[in-house]
Amino acid sequence: MSCTVAISNAPAFTPVTNSLLCRSASFSSSSPSSPSRKPSVRLTRFPSFTSSTLLLPQPSQLGSLLIQKPSSVPTTISVVVNSDECASSAVICTSPTTVLKRKRPARLDIPVVATDFGNFPASPSAAADFVEVEGDEYTVCCKRGRRGAMEDRYSALVNLQGNSKQGIFGVFDGHGGTKAAEFAAEHLNKNIVDELVRRNGEDVVEACKNGYLKTDSEFLSQEFQGGSCCLTALIRNGELVVSNAGDCRAVVSRDGIAEALTSDHKPSRKDEKDRIETSGGYVDCSNNVWRIQGSLAVSRGIGDQYLKQWVIAEPETTILELKPELEFLVLASDGLWDKVSNQEVVDTARPLCTDISAPQPLSASKKLIDLAVSRGSVDDMCVMIIQLQQFC
Structure with a gap:
């Protein structure tokens, strides 16, 4: 040969x-x-x-x-x-x-482009470690932690149906990769709005539930790995509608008093633990962290196909009437809440969000992230502040 x-x-x-x-x-x-x-x-x-x-x-x-x-x-x-x-x-x-x-071509340094759907480069570089976006109605600040790739995402849709007093916002904390958080950021808010339109604006709780479940089903059909905690805030018809599945948290400032609008979905929560064990799973604690099947530390979210029997996507929803005493809303992933209490978040952000001629909510978001980092947070963080008075 x-x-x-x-x-x-x-x-x-x-x-x-x-x-x-x-x-x-x-x-x-x-x-x-x-x-x-x-x-x-x-x-x-x-x-x-x-x-x-x-x-x-x-x-x-x-x-x-x-x-x-x-x-x-x-x-x-x-x-x-x-x-x-x-x-x-x-x-x-x-x-x-x-x-x-x-010859190997020279390495390209591609800058980060922040959009309303919180897109990040697949491989974070120095430029992707910190992302900030500022609008009239909201600001968002995201910082990559020290555990690997940035897995937090966000989304914001304002001026819904041509109405400047309507909007829907979200924060998404991925785990096991970025696919689930990216998918939720792109589809969840739209699915909720579609469900509302289909119901002629009625039964908003059911619309949010079906929006979450539809997003979960669509993601699972893609056969991607990983999952994501999801938190959304819908503002319409003078109401604030907050839904969550996972351990992202929403806290509103009511005349300076912090009020949590969500409850973290963790396996240590008694009702969540009972639900998991009733369906044949188990919950155990290792190094002070409660996990499902010894694996996942959250009990709700989209994705997580290998644990889908126990990790459900059905959200819990809270509705508040928008009133003047509701000043601003903070949506954030657990990288912030693990180190900073609800009231500390309001106390830190309020001087920059209210009672001043030119509010600086973006500076408030940065200050909250800096506070969490100074206390040892190594997790990804995404902090969104929504100026509720813009929607009254």
Whole structure:
């Protein structure tokens, strides 16, 4: 059998001596009825060429291989193998050879582009460690933790149906990868609005529930791994409707008093623990963290297909009438709440959100993240502040 490799002299390649490169391979062999014609293999265009592809002789069986600078005519390497099975020793022809390697292109530094659906680069760089967005109705600030890729996401839809007094917002804390949080940020708020339209604006609690369940079903059909805690705030018809599945939390400032509008879905919660055990699962505690099946530390959210029997996507929903004493709403992932209490969040943010001529909610979001980090938070954090007076 023979093998011929054509080596290009194009300037995009530089000489190296350690590897033999080709891109594509074409194979041909003579028929068994023509024994005089040797089977041949012709390799061209430079992919990685290793001993697993063609069995080469040991160094003791070969003479020295002469490496020369590229000439104006491509040189070839012919390998003659004495077996149809390519299993015997080979002889390298004495044609001058040059082995070339493609130059690696320079690394691109792509900046972060923040949108209303909280998109982040797949591989966070220094530029992706901190993202901030400021609007008239809301601000959001996200910071990557020290555990790996940024898995928190957010979304914001304002001026719903052309009404400046309506909007829907969300914070999503992913686990086991970014896919679930990204999917929820793109689809959950839209699914809730679609459910409302289908019901002619009635039964908002059921609309939110079905929006969550539909998003979960759609994500599971994609067969992606991982899951996400979800928290949404819908403002319409003078009402604030907050839904959550997981341990993201919503806290409103009522004349300076913190009021939690959600309850964290953790396996340690008695009703959640009872529900899981009734459905055949178990909850245990390791290093002061309660987990389902010894694995997941939250009991609701979208995704988590391998635990779907116990990790449900059905949200809990709270409805408040918008009144002047409701100043601002904080939506945040657990990276903040694990280190800062509800009242501390309101006390820290309020001086920058109310009672001043020019509110600075973005500075308040940053200050809350800095406070959590100073207390040892290493988790991803996403903090959104919604100025409720904009919707009254």
